[in-house]
Amino acid sequence: MGKKSNIAAATVFGCCVLVSIGLSKTSTDYDVLDRVSDSESVGESIKEKMYNRINSASSDMTYDLKRLNTLMNDNKDTSDDTQEEMERPEYNPLDYVNVDDCDISKVIISKENQVTDSTVDEFIKNLISKEGKFIEKDSESESQKGDVVNIDYTATEKGQDSPFVNVSDEDRTIGDNLFPDDIDKSLEDRKAGDEFDIEYTYPDDYQDDVYKGKTFQYHIKINSIKDVSLTDDMAMTLSNGTEKTADDYRKYIRSYLEYLAMENISNTDLKELCDMASVTEYPEDVLTYDIQKSFIGAMSQAGVTNIEDDEFLSYIKQNGYNDISGFMQDVNKKVKENLEDEMKILALAKKYDLWLDDNELATEILNKTTGYTNADDYYNDYSKYHAQYVLAKLNLAKEIQKNGKQTTDAG
Numbered sequence: 584m585g586k587k588s589n590i591a592a593a594t595v596f597g598c599c600v601l602v603s604i605g606l607s608k609t610s611t612d613y614d615v616l617d618r619v620s621d622s623e624s625v626g627e628s629i630k631e632k633m634y635n636r637i638n639s640a641s642s643d644m645t646y647d648l649k650r651l652n653t654l655m656n657d658n659k660d661t662s663d664d665t666q667e668e669m670e671r672p673e674y675n676p677l678d679y680v681n682v683d684d685c686d687i688s689k690v691i692i693s694k695e696n697q698v699t700d701s702t703v704d705e706f707i708k709n710l711i712s713k714e715g716k717f718i719e720k721d722s723e724s725e726s727q728k729g730d731v732v733n734i735d736y737t738a739t740e741k742g743q744d745s746p747f748v749n750v751s752d753e754d755r756t757i758g759d760n761l762f763p764d765d766i767d768k769s770l771e772d773r774k775a776g777d778e779f780d781i782e783y784t785y786p787d788d789y790q791d792d793v794y795k796g797k798t799f800q801y802h803i804k805i806n807s808i809k810d811v812s813l814t815d816d817m818a819m820t821l822s823n824g825t826e827k828t829a830d831d832y833r834k835y836i837r838s839y840l841e842y843l844a845m846e847n848i849s850n851t852d853l854k855e856l857c858d859m860a861s862v863t864e865y866p867e868d869v870l871t872y873d874i875q876k877s878f879i880g881a882m883s884q885a886g887v888t889n890i891e892d893d894e895f896l897s898y899i900k901q902n903g904y905n906d907i908s909g910f911m912q913d914v915n916k917k918v919k920e921n922l923e924d925e926m927k928i929l930a931l932a933k934k935y936d937l938w939l940d941d942n943e944l945a946t947e948i949l950n951k952t953t954g955y956t957n958a959d960d961y962y963n964d965y966s967k968y969h970a971q972y973v974l975a976k977l978n979l980a981k982e983i984q985k986n987g988k989q990t991t992d993a994g
Contacts (some may be wrong), residue, residue, distance in 0.1 A: 588904045591782070592755040594897065597790075597973055598759045598850075600756075603780055606729055613789050616874065628763070634698050634810040643828040645766070650885045654919070656883075658767065665683050670966075671869065671872050671873075671966045671967075672866065672868040672869050672872055673931075673967075673968070674866040674868075674869055675932050676912075676926050676927075676929035676932075676933060677930050677934075678866075678928035678930075679862060679863055679864050679866055679926055679930070680860050680861070680862055680863065680927055681860065681861045681862075681863055682859075682860045682930050682931055682933075682934045683884070684859050684860075684861075685856055685859040685860050685934060685981055686859065686933060687935070687979075687982050687986045687987060688986050688987065688988070689857060689859075689988065690704060690852055690853075690855045690856050690983050690988065691852070691855065691987065691988045692848065692851055692852055692983060692984070692987045692988060693831060693848075693851060694991050695847070696844045696848050696851065696852060696984075697842050697844070697989050698837060698840045698841045701817065702840065703833055703836050703837050704729075704833075705746070706811075706836055706840060707813050707821075707832070707833070707836055708729060708756065708811045709820070710809040710821065711813070711817065712731055712754070712756070712809075712811055714818055714821070716817060717731060717809040717811045718810045718820065719807055719808070719809055719810070720775070720807075720808040720809070720810050720811070721775075722774060722775050722776060723774065724774060724808065724810075725771075725774055725808075726757060726770060726771055726772065726773045726774075726805070726808045727757070727770050727771055727772070728758040729756070729757060729758055729810040730756070730757050730809060730810060730812060731755070731756050731757075731808075731811055732752050732754070732755055732757060732770055732773070732805055732806075732807070732808050732809070733752060733754050733807045734750075734753055734755060734770075734803055734804060734805055734806060735750065735753075735803075735804045735806065735807075736748075736750055736801055736803040736804070737749050737750075737751075737800050737801070737802045739799065739800050739802075740798070740799055740800075740924050741782070741798040741799065741800055742799055743987050746804075747799070752806070754809075755770065756811075757770045758769055763783055763785070765781070765783055766781055766783055766801060766803075766882070767779050768915070769803070770805075771881065773805045774805065775805055775806065775807050775808055775809070776804075776805065776806075776889045778802070778803065778804045778805070779802075779803055780800060780801065780802050780803075781800075782798060782799070782800050782801070783797070783798070783799055783801065784796075784798040785797055785798075786800075812827055813829045813832065813833070815827065815828050815829050817829070818831065818832035819830075826921060827887060842986065845977060845981055845984055845985065846977070846980070848979035848980040848983050848984060849979070850975055850976075852983055852987065853928075853976060853979055853980055853983065856931060856979065856983065857924070857927045857928065857931070857991035858963070860927045860931065861908070862923050862926060862927070862932060865923075865926075866926075867920065869922065870918070870919070871923060873918050873921075873922060877914070878946060881914075882895075884898070885898035890907070895907075912982075925968065925969075925972050928972050928975050928976055928979070929968070929971060929972060929975060931975070931979055932971065932975035932978065932979065935979065935982060937975055937978040937979065937982070938971070938975070939971065939974060944958070944967070944970055944971060944974070946960035946971075947974050948961050948974070951973075951974070958970075968983045
């Protein structure tokens with residue numbers, strides 16, 4: 584069995600999520616516990632069966648608990664060879680999800696997920712400052728926007744004798760808007776050693792009541808000016824020699840930021856595209872498999888073989904539930920939500936021709952994980968459909984990056 588990997592930190596329904604079911608039994612119903620032990624049966628949907636039917640004090644619940652214990656013991660007695668042969672059923676997501684109304688071009692990319700020239704430059708400047716790689720300007724060179732100036736300053740409310748603010752040896756990047764615009768602008772075209780005064784009246788609607796509507800007199804001294812512009816030499820230094828020019832380094836940083844944005848889009852803006860899809864029904868055999876797998880996981884994590892054991896109830900309470908019925912209701916909902924999320928992602932992958940064949944999937948999963956030398960080991964730990972799901976999210980995010988809408992106020 585392979586090791587768990589970084590990519591597997593994405594949602595793992597059916598293996599890592601604790602899910603279960605909570606259905607009471609009547610003499611005429613075919614319940615989900617029966618479906619768990621008979622994977623060939625379809626039966627009614629979980630939604631139709633679970634509402635208004637859980638009563639922890641009833642004999643029906645006692646029946647369910649006995650059925651669950653039987654299921655767990657039956658599974659425990661199964662040979663290791665048989666268990667390893669159990670695979671999650673395959674399905675065509677387009678049979679269960681309508682994606683006709685899905686349109687990537689309508690997805691709005693969040694501003695924080697947009698990579699522009701200004702975001703690249705800002706990232707590089709911050710990196711240069713953080714690494715202390717900047718070049719200090721000589722006494723004859725003037726400051727400009729983007730430079731880091733080291734300053735001492737006081738701010739005294741007009742009419743007062745003592746400064747309200749007194750700061751020494753502080754670095755400020757010109758143009759970062761930490762000062763009001765007028766004061767920030769006054770830092771430009773200065774030389775090291777310059778001292779000057781500037782008066783500023785804060786607007787009446789200023790967010791801080793301490794400054795709102797008041798006039799302050801600033802006295803500022805420029806101690807030094809640091810150049811954080813990217814040169815070829817700086818690019819070589821920052822990249823440890825791998826990038827030879829400033830342009831090459833900018834391209835490298837842009838690729839890095841676009842990758843981070845892509846990962847973020849896969850967990851944020853992609854939801855807008857998924858919301859355009861609609862689930863028409865569920866693959867019952869897959870739902871049954873995920874429920875069974877989740878039962879086994881819950882029992883294993885609790886360290887019990889009988890759901891009526893006191894240890895299992897303690898385990899339930901440790902996870903925030905007062906009783907088994909509440910646990911069963913809640914996790915039943917989660918398994919369906921996780922399956923629905925997977926179905927939508929995979930259906931969108933089919934729609935946009937991003938579905939990977941077996942060879943492509945094996946190659947990609949090994950490229951993007953650590954600790955695995957064989958794709959089958961990954962599939963055994965999770966599933967082939969989980970691998971498709973994780974990679975489909977990233978590939979859909981790439982498509983959103985290329986074809987989604989960018990907000991007009993992006994930097």
